[in-house]
Amino acid sequence: MDNEKKDSVIVTASDAVIDDFEGDEKQKLAEMRKHIEEIVLTETKENSDILDSRYSEFIISKISEMTAEEAMRILSEAVEYHKDDFNFPQESYEKIKVLLGGIEASGLEADIYDLELRVEASMIKHHSPYPEVRAVTDPVDDPNVPVETIRVYILGSIWVAIGAFINEMFDKRQPSLSLDSTVIQLLVYPCGRLCQYILPDWGFTFRGTRHSLNPGPWTYKEQMLVTVMVNVGANWSNFVSYAITMKLERFFNQQWVGFGFIFIMNFSTQFFGFGLAGLLRRWVVYPTKAMWPTILPTLALNRALLMPEKKQNIHGWTITRYKFFFYLFIGSFIYFWIPSVLFSALSIFNWITWISPTNVKLAIITGSFLGLGYNPITTFDWAVINYSKPLVVPFFSVANRYVGVLLGGILLMGCYWTNIRWTSYLPINTSSVYANDGTKYNISKVLNEDNTFNRTKYMEYSPPYITMGNLMNNAAGFALYTAVPFYILITEWNVIKEACVGFYKGIRSRNRGSAFGDFDDPMTRMMKVYPEVPDWWFMIILLLSLVLGIVGVAAFPTTTPVWSIIIIQIMGVAMMIPTAIVYSITGYQLGMHDLAVILAGYMVPQNGMANMMCRVYGYNVDDRAENYIADQKMAHYSKVPPRSIFRAQLWASLIQTFITIGAIQFLMDTVPDFCSLSQKNKFVCTFPNSLYADSLLYGVVGPVRTFNQTYPTLKYAFLIGPLAMIPFIILRKWGGNKFKYVHPVLILSGVQKWGTTYNLSYYTPGLYIGFAFMWYIRRYYLTWWTKYNYILTSGLTAGVAFSGILIFCSITISQSEINWWGNTVNSAGVDGARVATLHQLTEGETFGLKPGEYY
Structure with missing residues (x-):
């Protein structure tokens, strides 16, 4: 034959x-x-x-x-x-x-x-070279499946509003809880199925296409489009955190900050990120290497909900994905009450400090609140375990970042014990700013009435001092700003160059309109049947949002020059390509926004408000835009038409802009002691506190004083960054696959994790789980891993989120408590007090620079 x-x-x-x-x-x-x-x-x-x-x-x-x-x-x-x-x-x-x-x-x-x-x-x-992607996508597509239907916009609008309100509130909590896409998918699915049974087949015909309230069974693509809307719109908004820092009395106390200003800036930053995301598709959506591991659980859950599944026997497991998810969801929902309400010591399990609760050194090294978190068993709470997304991001990413956190903590400990730059007089690892008497820095003592710097008051008061953890955070961040573009431009030069050429051709020829022609991978070939969104559509949105932001900056008393905003935008766009490439491959988002703080400090010195306004656009570049991009990749995997995604993201962003403003106003009006580090219900506002600290250090006091007087060696981190990359580039080029999984950018980003209220105790459990599931089980039980792994993380996360919301509504708001040893032991000692320092100041004693050594 x-x-x-x-x-x-x-x-x-x-x-x-x-x-x-x-x-x-x-x-x-x-x-x-x-x-x-x-x-x-x-x-x-x-x-x-x-x-x-x-x-x-x-x-x-x-x-x-x-x-x-x-x-x-x-x-x-x-x-x-x-x-x-x-x-x-x-x-x-x-x-x-x-x-x-x-x-x-x-x-x-x-x-x-x-x-x-x-x-x-x-x-x-x-299909795809990656088993993770093959597990949640199909190599075939049916363009006739209903996608952008009326019921999609109805359900999407409702759940965007609900999710945006809840997520904005819980983002200010530590650890944060969110009604993320995995949870809302679960809620959208029965709503969609209900619509297919109860809605009438009423509709209209537009341009030859009939649009009906009920086009038939609820489809996988409809579910994905609502998920994308929710993922974009039901997210927390970056600018309202800035509004908190501007308005609250404990921060800048700017009472003129109201709805009009917040809306303009919220709208501008949201849509600037959307416009920029669309322009970056050639770099981080269409390339095959841009796998985006963080979106795979969302795709897996939607397939479990809507795709038919036959009973299979995989290593003795016959349960369907659908049942597996719901069993996990129910179990997680019930269990979360234990570490959250009934036995809170299981959540922050600082058991080593219980041995000697008043031992300051023990608390500093092993503590989970005050200290560094060097503790082999730190939690029994999925909300803490899941902080590093160990069942989502590849294990090499988890391991590299953990190495960075671990080594950074050792270095931090050595510097703290030797009292580098007087840090031993301060707590070891917070983002707060202090005066030379060890008290929290009072910004009003060095400001004029127009919130500009008063040198005379400054000389009479004190320079601002930051903790050793915060110094580590800043040093690693500065190193990243130069290391990332240097490393990525060398290692991914061909991808970047080809995308730049394609982008130029697309802008030059408006009628060409599509980036699909530059790629020939299986996913893109299937998407070519749908009209692409031209690059100039996104360009118009980007420019309009920038103009609106400039109007807001100029119309309100922000004391911010317009030219400074434009420069920050140019810098942000340039940094976006390498950071987005890292995110798309590793699953970790690199925070590059602090560079905007430093540039603003030089451009508009001695002005904390201007520093904040410049930073908001710097932050938007590496946060909001990357979230939009990730959802565009999710639509690409799901074969949802690009123009449907374009319209859905626009509408969801508009709803989110209004809802998040209402949510943050609700918090500021109703939560007592809001944003205090000792806030009873953990609404400590980690990000707004960090904003305030950086604005003091690099805005009001300014980088000149910081780099030349208080912390003179800090500026050399910019040089250390690219120099540290050179050995790794050599190893990658000539070492072959031996060093394939060593990623210096991730290691350095791990070092940067210090200086917030998080420490090693939030990363250690993720390392264990990541090794077990993302390395061992994935390697030796790949069939089981492919079918159940992403459902596992979705079920656990959904249960925690639902349970957390119910606990907040029933227990937290009513301020009910269960007082017993299991709920007090972890906060009873030095670690729980969060104020201990290695060196104590006597009454009237100060530390730091002497008068005459600073100006």
């Missing part, structure tokens, strides 16, 4: 068809059919009845159509493209290299070698 006929039989043959052949030919066909099933099952990470699905038949047909020559070409290109790809499975990479070595090198029979070669090539060409 010739090869063409044999391939046809292998692809289409049932056992009955194979029975038509006889003897050795029949046995050979059956063996090859079985082998190809095993290969496809392994590559798709599914089990049992997969070959009866549309998915498997598509893949097998492509295997049959592919020639050996084409397969060799595809695999050769893949080996080159993925040679330094952290997410590409190492075992698959080595297997491909063996296959490229030829039949003799593979040790396989000719027929089996040919099949193996074509299977590997087909999976890459027609």
Whole structure:
């Protein structure tokens, strides 16, 4: 039998068809059919009845159509493209290299070698090289499935409003809780199903297309579009945190900050991020390497809810994803009451400090509140364990960042014990700013009535001093600002260059309109049937939002020059490409906003408000824009039309702009002692406190005084950053795969995690969980991991979020308490008081620079 006929039989043959052949030919066909099933099952990470699905038949047909020559070409290109790809499975990479070595090198029979070669090539060409992505996406698409329906906008608007209000409130809590997309997906699904049964088939026809209230069954794409709306709109808004810092009496006490100003700036920053995100699609949405691991649980949950699933036996597990999610959700919902209400010591499990509660040194090293958190068992609370997203981001990311946190903590400890720059007179790891008598810095003592710097008052009072943790945070952050663009431009130069050329062509030729033509991966090929959103649409939104922001800055007493805002914007756009590339590959978002603080300190010296206004755009670049991009990638994986995503994101952002303002006003009006580090219900406002500290240090006092007088060595961190990258670049270029998973940017970003109210105790449990699931189980039980891992994190997170909301509404607001040892032991000692220092000041004693040493 010739090869063409044999391939046809292998692809289409049932056992009955194979029975038509006889003897050795029949046995050979059956063996090859079985082998190809095993290969496809392994590559798709599914089990049992997969070959009866549309998915498997598509893949097998492509295997049959592919020639050996084409397969060799595809695999050769893949080996080159993925040679330094952290997410590409190492075992698959080595297997491909063996296959490229030829039949003799593979040790396989000719027929089996040919099949193996074509299977590997087909999976890459027609689906995805990453098992994580193959687990939550399809290699086929049906453009006729309803997507942008009326009921999508109705449900999306409702849940955006609910999610935005709740998330804005709980973002100010530590640890924060959120009604994230995994939770809202669960709520949207029954609403969508209900709509398909109760809504009438009323509609209208527009431009040849009928739009109905009820076009039929609730679809997977409708679910995804609502999820994208919620993911964009039901997020906390960055500018309202700035509004808190501006308005509250404990911060800048600017009572003129009201609805009008907050709305203009909130609107401007939100839509500036949206416009910028659209322009960056060529760099971080369409490239295959831009895997975006953080969005995969969302895709997995939607598939569990809407995609039919056959009962399978995977390592003894037969439970469906749907049931598995709900069992986890219920269990997590019930259990969270224990560490949150009934036995809170299990949440912040600083058990080592219980040995000697008044021992300051023990609290500083092992404490979870005050200290560094060097403790092997720090929590039994999923809200704390999940802080580093250990079941979402790749384990190499978790491990690299943990190494950075660990090493940074050791360095921090050594500097603190030697009293570098008088830090031993202060707590070791907070973002607060202090005067030279150890009290919180009172900004009003060095300001004029117009909130500008008064040098005479400053000389009479004190320079601002920050903790050792905050110094570590600043030093690592400064190093990152120069290290990231240096490292990424060298290691990802080809990707950046090709995207820049494509962007220029797209802007130059408006009628060309689409970036899809520059990419030929499977996902993009499927998306080419839909009209793309032209780059100039996003450019218009970006420019309009910038103009509105400038109007807001100029119309209100912000004391901020317009030119300073424009410069910050240019800087932010330039930094966005390398940081977004890191985020899309590793799953970690790098905070690059502090660079705006320093530049503003030089451009508009001695002005805390101007410093805040410049920073808001610097922060927006590396936060809001990356969130929009991630959702565009999620739509890309789901084959949701680009223009549907464009309209949905715009509408969701508009709703969120209004709702978040109301939420933050509610908090400021109703929560006593709001944003205090000792706030009873943990509404400590980590980010607003950090904003205030940085604005004092680099805005009011200014970087000149900070770098030249108080902390003169800090400025050298900008030089250390790129210098530290050089050895890693050399290792990556000449060390081969031995050093593939060592990522210096992630290690440095781990060092930067100090100086907030978080410490090692929030990262250690994530390392354990990440190793167990994202390395060991993924490596040795890949079929189970692919089916259940993302459902596991979704179920646990959803249960915690729902439980946290109920606890807040029933227990927290009523200020009810359960007073017993399990709820007081972790806060009864020095660690719980959060004020202990290594060196104590006597009454009237001060530390730091003497009068005359600062000006």
